[in-house]
Amino acid sequence: MAERAGLTTKALRFYEQAGVLPVPARTASGYRDYDDSVLTRLGFVRAAQAAGLTLAEIRTVIEVREDQGPPCEHVTALLDRHAAALDKRIAELEATRTEVRRLRARAATLDPAACGEDGVCQVLPTGAPVSGATPAATPTPRTAGR
Amino acid sequence: MAERAGLTTKALRFYEQAGVLPVPARTASGYRDYDDSVLTRLGFVRAAQAAGLTLAEIRTVIEVREDQGPPCEHVTALLDRHAAALDKRIAELEATRTEVRRLRARAATLDPAACGEDGVCQVLPTGAPVSGATPAATPTPRTAGR
DNA sequence: GTAGAGGTTCCAGTGCGGGGGAAGGTCAAG
């Protein structure tokens, strides 16, 4: 089966089980017998993923489509939500980046010999010991590079 | 025990087990008997987290500190890596945001009635059915808002 | 016939930072 687009059997099974691919027919021997339409569907799924939708969300789009016809409103609402979430997330990451750069610049001005006293590292200042939550408190789902 | 900063017992145990908090003394009855210094340490951990370091990385900083004294070089290297990772991640998210906005704008120009034919939704165009990987292919570890 | 490349099932693990809840012990107040 077509595995050219980095698309493994595992992924297909996962998509099927996640409800974003229709349950395919089977050959007499039990193999999945994919219809050509699955390629279109797959293209849709990939496009939706590229727009940042989760498989669960993609499934809702498909369900709306099947139940009520064109899911345009549903989709635009999802896109709006994601755009807002992206704005927020980007702002958080930019704040974190600013903080990291500030600390990095500060580090260059410090004398390691002066570091030795009580904390772990003077580059990352303790601030008020556990006073409030983290001040610049970016949740930072770190560098999750695939 | 101090739980004011959204700091639960669970989190403390987790930090301890992750090696970013020292193993505390115990009272006769088995309760953890925290030293005041743990507050400083906790402040450090939070500061490091705010800078986007993982608990594992924070642990390495502490270990370096304990083994070799001031971990300045280690820390600046970590900060540099994170700054680069943040740049990358932000660029990815911005690309996704651009895509989402483009789709959203496009959605406003479409007629739902024209949608009904073959795909699931014309707002998210299929492109070439499963030709290459996702074109704007942002890995998008989605809107992980804590 | 036989090898090898595929498919099928199911279960489990990844990374990250915890949270939920059970079963039991402990502590201070009333």
Added chain:
DNA sequence: CTTGACCTTCCCCCGCACTGGAACCTCTAC
């Protein structure tokens, strides 16, 4: 003494999109 709030240990759960492996079956080519 009892109540209720807290502590202790334990192990499993979440999201998210897959991936890996075991054990087995099937198809094609030689």
